[in-house]
Amino acid sequence: MKYSVGVDLGATKINFILVKNKKIIRQEKVFTPKNRKEVIKTLENNIKKIIGNISKSEILGIGIGVAGPLNRRGDLILNPPNLRVLRNCPLAKIIEGNMGIKTVMENDVHCFTLAEALLGAGKNAESVLGITLGSGIGGGLIINPKHGIYRGAFGAAGEIGHMVIKFDGFLCSCGSRGCFEEYASEKFLKRKSKLSPLELEKRAKKGDKKSKMIYQEFGKNLGIGLANLINVFDSEIVVIGGSIAKAGSLILEPAIKEIQKRVLSPHSKKFVKIRLSKLGGSAGALGAALLLESYD
Amino acid sequence: MKYSVGVDLGATKINFILVKNKKIIRQEKVFTPKNRKEVIKTLENNIKKIIGNISKSEILGIGIGVAGPLNRRGDLILNPPNLRVLRNCPLAKIIEGNMGIKTVMENDVHCFTLAEALLGAGKNAESVLGITLGSGIGGGLIINPKHGIYRGAFGAAGEIGHMVIKFDGFLCSCGSRGCFEEYASEKFLKRKSKLSPLELEKRAKKGDKKSKMIYQEFGKNLGIGLANLINVFDSEIVVIGGSIAKAGSLILEPAIKEIQKRVLSPHSKKFVKIRLSKLGGSAGALGAALLLESYD
Numbered sequence: 001m002k003y004s005v006g007v008d009l010g011a012t013k014i015n016f017i018l019v020k021n022k023k024i025i026r027q028e029k030v031f032t033p034k035n036r037k038e039v040i041k042t043l044e045n046n047i048k049k050i051i052g053n054i055s056k057s058e059i060l061g062i063g064i065g066v067a068g069p070l071n072r073r074g075d076l077i078l079n080p081p082n083l084r085v086l087r088n089c090p091l092a093k094i095i096e097g098n099m100g101i102k103t104v105m106e107n108d109v110h111c112f113t114l115a116e117a118l119l120g121a122g123k124n125a126e127s128v129l130g131i132t133l134g135s136g137i138g139g140g141l142i143i144n145p146k147h148g149i150y151r152g153a154f155g156a157a158g159e160i161g162h163m164v165i166k167f168d169g170f171l172c173s174c175g176s177r178g179c180f181e182e183y184a185s186e187k188f189l190k191r192k193s194k195l196s197p198l199e200l201e202k203r204a205k206k207g208d209k210k211s212k213m214i215y216q217e218f219g220k221n222l223g224i225g226l227a228n229l230i231n232v233f234d235s236e237i238v239v240i241g242g243s244i245a246k247a248g249s250l251i252l253e254p255a256i257k258e259i260q261k262r263v264l265s266p267h268s269k270k271f272v273k274i275r276l277s278k279l280g281g282s283a284g285a286l287g288a289a290l291l292l293e294s295y296d
Numbered sequence: 297m298k299y300s301v302g303v304d305l306g307a308t309k310i311n312f313i314l315v316k317n318k319k320i321i322r323q324e325k326v327f328t329p330k331n332r333k334e335v336i337k338t339l340e341n342n343i344k345k346i347i348g349n350i351s352k353s354e355i356l357g358i359g360i361g362v363a364g365p366l367n368r369r370g371d372l373i374l375n376p377p378n379l380r381v382l383r384n385c386p387l388a389k390i391i392e393g394n395m396g397i398k399t400v401m402e403n404d405v406h407c408f409t410l411a412e413a414l415l416g417a418g419k420n421a422e423s424v425l426g427i428t429l430g431s432g433i434g435g436g437l438i439i440n441p442k443h444g445i446y447r448g449a450f451g452a453a454g455e456i457g458h459m460v461i462k463f464d465g466f467l468c469s470c471g472s473r474g475c476f477e478e479y480a481s482e483k484f485l486k487r488k489s490k491l492s493p494l495e496l497e498k499r500a501k502k503g504d505k506k507s508k509m510i511y512q513e514f515g516k517n518l519g520i521g522l523a524n525l526i527n528v529f530d531s532e533i534v535v536i537g538g539s540i541a542k543a544g545s546l547i548l549e550p551a552i553k554e555i556q557k558r559v560l561s562p563h564s565k566k567f568v569k570i571r572l573s574k575l576g577g578s579a580g581a582l583g584a585a586l587l588l589e590s591y592d
Contacts, residue, residue, distance in 0.1 A: 069561035078562055127449050139528070143439065143446065150439065152530025153423050154568070156561030159527040164558070166474075167462050167520050176523075176558045178462075224463050227472075231455040232435070232528060234448025262460070262472045265365035265452030266374055272450070 002060040005047055005101075006289030008108060008282075009039075009066045011082045011135060016046045017282060018054075019289040022119060024282060026050050036085050044098055061102035063288035064092060065111035068138070069156035074106055078156075081173045082136050104291050108132075109158060110149040111287030112277075113140030116239040118290060120278035129235040132242030132284075133222070133251075136173075137161030137181040141233060161185070165224050183221035186244065189214060201247055212250065219251035223258025230263050230272055241277030248276065298356040301343055301397075302585025304404060304578075305335075305362045307378045307431060312342045313578060314350075315585040318415060320578060322346050332381050340394055357398035359584035360388060361407035364434070365452035370402055374452075377469045378432050400587050404428075405454060406445040407583030408573075409436030412535040414586060416574035425531040428538030428580075429518070429547075432469075433457030433477040437529060457481070461520050479517035482540065485510060497543055508546065515547035519554025526559050526568055537573030544572065 001021045008015040011032060018026040028046050033039050047062060067080035075093060077086045096103035106114075113122075113130025122128035122142070130140040139160030141150045150157055161181035162174050169178030170191075181187060186197050192214045193200045204211035226238055244251065256274055263269040277283055297317045304311040307328060314322040324342050329335050343358060363376035371389060373382045392399035402410075409418075409426025418424035418438070426436040435456030437446045446453055457477035458470050465474030466487075477483060482493050488510045489496045500507035522534055540547065552570055559565040573579055 069563070071563055079560075081560075125449075152564070153421075153532035154530055154561060154563040156564045157528065157530040159530075159560045162527045162558075162560045163459075163524045164461055164520055165463050167517075174560055221463075224460055228459045228524075229528070231458045232453065232525070234450055234453040234455075236449035262458070264375075264377075264455045264458045264470055265450060267365070267367055267450040268448070268452045 002058055003051075003054055004060045004289040004292045005050060005062040006285035006287070007043065007047070007062065007064045008111065008284035008288060009043070009064055010108065011067065014042065014046070015282065015285045016050045017285040017289060018050045019286065022290070024286065026052075027282070034085065036089065039085060040091075040094060043095060047095070047099065056101060059101055061104065061292040062095060062099070063111070063291035064095070064103065064105040065108035065284045065288040066091065066105055068107035068110075069159060070105070070107055072153070072155040074104070074151070074155055102292075106149065106288065106291055107138070107140065107158065108284050109138030110140040110151070111285075111291065112138075112241055112283045113142055113239070113287070114149055114290055115279055115283045115287035116241070116277060117142045117145050119286065120283060121239045121275040122237050125237040127233070127235040127237075129229055129233055129238045131160065131226070131238065131240050133185055133240065133244035134242040135186050137185050137225075139229070141235065160225070160229060163225065163228060165221070165228065180225040184218055184225055188218055188221065189244070192217070197244060204247070204250055215247055215250040216254050219254030220258050222251055223255035224262065226255060226274070227259045227262035230259065230268055234265070234268050235272070237273040237275060239275050239277055241283055245276050252276070298354055299347075299350055300356045300585040300588045301346060301358040302581040302583070303339065303343070303358065303360045304407065304580035304584060305339070305360055306404065307363065310338065310342070311578065311581045312346045313581040313585060314346045315582065318586070320582065323578070330381065332385065335381060336387075336390060339391060343391070343395065352397060355397055357400065357588040358391060358395070359407070359587035360391070360399065360401040361404035361580045361584040362387065362401055364403035364405070365455060366401070366403055368449070368451040370400070370447070370451055402445065402584065402587055403434070403436065403454065404580050405434030406436040406447070407581075407587065408434075408537055408579045409438055409535070409583065410445055410586055411575055411579045411583035412537070412573055413438045413441050415582065416579060417535045417571040418533050421533040421569075423529070423531040423533075425525055425529055425534045427456065427522070427534065427536050429481055429536065429540035430538040431482050433481050433521075435525070437531065456521070456525060459521065459524060461517070461524065476521040480514055480521055484514055484517065485540070488513070493540060500543070500546055511543055511546040512550050515550030516554050518547055519551035520558065522551060522570070523555045523558035526555065526564055530561070530564050531568070533569040533571060535571050535573055537579055541572050548572070
């Protein structure tokens with residue numbers, strides 16, 4: 001069994017892991033630099049560091065999860081609204097060329113969903129909708145775990161954060177009004193509370209009424225978006241991750257209530273499972289490492 | 297090559313066709329009766345009529361397209377908002393039992409999408425999103441034509457008419473507020489114009505300004521919903537059918553403009569094809585007949 005490197009390249013942090021036999025052996029976390037050259041240098045240095053003295057012949061490859069959309073072949077980052085520094089960057093090819101190790105990449109939330117479907121909360125499910133709640137909202141769909149991620153015709157499936165739920169609503173960074181991520185990501189919490197999401201969560205968990213109300217409304221909005229996705233996709237399970245998922249029942253309870261009100265099919269309503277991520281903060285990097293297995 | 301019977305069972309009309317070698321040989325249309333017993337009698341009488349003196353051994357089976365949602369196995373109609381007379385009805389089993397001919401059924405818009413994907417506007421596409429605009433909005437998704445319709449985990453995928461696009465908007469017959477079908481189906485046209493859709497279309501095509509404006513707004517709303525679905529599914533082609541599709545460019549032009557504004561991936565935006573149905577009013581019945589082929 002060879003080693004794989006998994007990288008979760010986010011707008012603020014990069015998570016590096018070394019994986020063997022689907023288990024995390026080593027881990028490194030760093031902040032994301034602000035320009036492209038530095039990002040690439042940071043990736044290479046930390047990948048070298050995490051590989052250590054393991055010989056290249058023992059490394060299956062490097063998988064990178066990165067904000068989408070990517071292109072159809074998955075070898076070009078197009079125009080991620082929250083990671084502008086890597087627009088139109090063929091990142092995997094650059095890393096592979098510089099390091100001499102096979103490198104693949106995929107939308108970060110697709111990686112999250114793949115990991116949760118194969119090893120986490122979505123294990124043994126027939127179809128999984130993965131959703132991450134952070135600075136924005138991302139999505140991934142697995143229709144059959146054996147076939148991996150559903151990428152869509154042009155590689156851009158799962159951009160659920162830009163599904164409009166209030167067409168005359170708030171203006172989103174993508175240029176549209178009323179996107180889901182304006183109502184159920186950090187953007188919403190910041191707009192409503194003027195606090196950092198961490199501080200808000202602390203206050204709500206201490207019982208502060210106003211903070212709890214904000215999560216209540218957030219959860220309701222989340223439920224509206226999830227009900228839409230269940231009506232459209234009818235997946236067996238929805239797995240919720242990302243930094244805001246830590247708020248747990250604060251958001252889950254109102255979301256489930258809304259889903260129960262809004263899903264059309266009585267069978268989907270009854271049987272669909274709504275679960276929090278099991279793999280936590282490493283799901284994205286783990287899924288990126290798992291990408292290698294289907295490319296082997 | 298055997299014959300198949302295709303039935304498109306709508307809220308107001310039922311379309312019966314006899315198919316051989318993917319071609320329509322005979323056709324019958326009748327109005328939909330108002331009670332269940334009469335619906336079943338009408339189905340049986342007209343199926344007999346269309347089969348004529350062809351022997352049962354020459355009939356592959358009967359396929360029925362009907363308003364969803366159905367259950368997971370596709371043998372029970374659950375709670376269609378626009379066809380209440382058939383709630384919780386195991387229709388295919390009843391027809392099969394009474395007539396002694398193998399009978400299968402499927403969501404009517406899934407049938408429409410299957411026919412357009414195999415024989416119509418979506419031919420040769422890798423993935424097809426079918427949408428019908430009529431008294432409501434229905435949807436069907438084909439991810440790979442060889443695998444047929446994507447039914448979802450509980451048989452209810454494609455309920456796109458109940459995707460919310462304005463969560464504080466108009467109340468829908470399903471009980472939710474702001475459903476897509478409140479903004480881009482007959483419901484919208486009637487609410488805005490107080491005219492029949494046929495009369496409105498006539499006026500708009502004659503150049504009546506107010507009527508054209510209503511279609512303009514309808515098209516914009518349609519584009520919002522379609523952009524959502526493209527952001528989520530990223531299908532290669534969208535095929536638009538149903539009675540309102542006849543309005544053609546009146547709705548298509550503003551819809552495409554809105555899609556171009558709202559789809560996130562520049563590649564999806566550039567390459568996705570938006571087309572009107574090629575098979576017209578018989579697509580649903582034809583798709584229902586085609587269901588038999590995958591059951592053979």
